[in-house]
Amino acid sequence: MIEQILTPWRWENLFVEWPTLLRAFITTLEASVLALLLALALGVVFGLMSSARHRLPRAVARVYVEFFQNTPLMIQLFFVFFALPYAGVSLDSFACGVLCVGVYTGAYISEVVRAGIGSIPKGQFEAAHSQGFTYLQTMTVIILPQTVKIILPPLVNQCANLIKNTSVLAMIAGGDLMYVANNWATNGDASYGPAYLITGILYFCLCFPLSSWARRHEEKLKRQDVQTAGDNAGKEVMAA
């Protein structure tokens, strides 16, 4: 591996094929953006459902979250890609990857949204209700905008996870970064050293800014939390 990375001609071979690499990188980006949109939509809907008053939506959201968080993304992907065609449903590998990564991350985002809504004091719901706001208006106009500050850091973290998870596209020949790198590794002159290194660096460039931003802001929120710990502690004990 190391000696491959130190061999110049392997790098030359890699850079001759840079358009392939670029296209793969763009595929990864496209898959990430589409899957993120799907995940956000699902996350908000199921997050709202799990903070609903009625039992049924709460139960549905619970089942969704527990199922997708506790089974591997890979088996979900293989199920959709290899098993569903037996029932007459076949998707191409890109659509399949976006769908699976989106639905999988949606479960995590729904938990983030639920925790965010849970952190808003109950009085706000009652105040909104007393002013004649409907449930939907209360959520979209009053509650959700306030949760943004709290849920943004974990959300950005999930986004970094999502980008890393799009690498599962490689398993079903999705043409993403990981797939192309793997092709290099297994075909032709087997220049896997440079291919894997470049792939790692590209993923790193996408994920590092996101995860370090998330950490900085999480720490900031924690510090603010410590300052107001007095009230919070009071509330939690009352609730217990």
Added chain:
Amino acid sequence: MIEYLTSLFSSTILMYLLKGFGITLKVAIIAILLSIAIGAVLGLIRSYAPKPLRLLSGFYIEWFRNTPNLLWVMVCFIAAPLPSDWSRCAMAYVLFTSAMMAEIVRGGLNSIPKGQFEAAHSQGFTMVGTLWYIILPQCFRHIVPTMLSQIITVIKDTSFMAQVAVAELLFRTKNLMSIFYNVMGRQITAMDVFLLFGFAMLLYFVVNFTLSCLVRYLQKKDSVSSHL
């Protein structure tokens, strides 16, 4: 219906799948234990060691944390200096997960007030003694829920090994689809496929759901006791 189920999940198929799950758990457990140990050391270094060491462990943590685990499975499968397929994969999980664990440990260490070090020092504890007897026990109590979530992730991510043909649960489930005729003597149907995948999902789910119930229980206990 029952006849159909017993013929599908015959002892041959059941053993085949369960053995796969055994490999899944073996790799997961080894990876988890090693990553916690290495992660704790890296986390301590990143928080308390002199600057050059701190930078080095920071570089390791950020590099592995921000690249896909699947990449490391493929890299280690080709290049790791270990004898068997599964142990090379286990090394990939250790590389990736120890970075995640280090980050979790660092978070736990951050929550421990500096005064504890001074107090321990004044009582004659050495640095190692302080860390071992005073700092780490408190740190671990805080981070157990987060660690358990990461452990669930490791168990789920072992399914990446299917890509490099290590015969763990997911690989065997998918493989059954191609060898079905030879094993069962009939063509595979949609029902068979769904039940096989369903069974594999159920195995993963039972283990992970148990762990995530434990996470929730501990979180609740922690948030109540820390405020009392």
